[in-house]
Amino acid sequence: MTQIENALKTETRRSPDTVTRTFRIDRDVDRKMEGLSSEGRVSMNQMANKALRRYVEWEVNAEKFGTVTTSASTIRKFFDYLTIEQAKEMGSWWGENQAPGIITFWFKKFDFDSVLKALEFLGAQYGRAFTSDYAFDGRSHTLIVKHDMGLKASVFYAEAVKAAFSHLGLGTDIFVTDDQVIAISPPDPAHPLNRSYEGAADLKYPTSATSRPIPKLRRGQRADTENRED
Template structure:
């Protein structure tokens, strides 16, 4: 954490008071949700508005649609089942080609999306937009700095082995093309962990 990051953490955010006129049903649902989450209504409304500012307002503009995790999980798995039924000789090489192609396509889409959302396309803005996407999609992620320059990125997606391979390939491309570094990436069926010196 450098000094600018420390200032962001320790400097209190400026706030303003504002009044809105909302439908009673909306207020009741917000209060019920806040109570269930054991947070104040003010905190919940801030979270909702922050998510809108950081993500939701861009979704339609960049062509994103919400899709259930179960469909995402089954897409690549069913592709592999069809390949097996078609008696493709080397299924592993076929899967690797698909994963690489999907990761390359995802990186191209990310470039346009990040440029549109942030008016900047750099390593850190890509990682920030990716982090925000995962948060909205319900994918757990973490970023830690260990031993000075060593960054550890963890993604826990619960989408299966093929999605881990996709995430691994995408991260390798991001680190290589945008930071010009080689990352050490390990993956399980549910989790991807990348370690890199930056």
């Protein structure tokens, strides 16, 4: 084992939000950290802090919830085997039954801010299944979930977002494409995506509990054509 004192020594301009600690780590871990530090041109301190933050913010709770790690290609293949309706049902189930419990356990509350924080955790920060962007213009909240899993994944995420926002008592307009979901709350008829001449009318996702997802239509395809899965 070896100490990483050099990496954790007090810096001249130390932030009041940090503390200095000395750890002993396995020698092989130290060698790997040195290699990564050299390759990535980051300090040992940065790597150690990032690893510890991931452990306390993600790994501990993920283990309690039985979270498993899998590749993006595996998730994409999983969605390929689902029908649109199955993706819808899974998203609704997850948003109604899983999301509130997980978010409340993680952040000790279930509100709009904790939902946004959960999206950061499940997205780019730790889970890496998607990325998310959020903006507030003083009137409407706009949430964008981006991924590369196809339309069925968009349907899954749309249903999950719809269910989560419903738990919060928030009305929401949702728009879907093959690689993203856009949620606007409260619904805003004046929003550009709600203007038919903007060409986004066919992207609007049904928000009533009984309506079906809108299939993407190919040029020349009738709107009442059944969306068949091979």
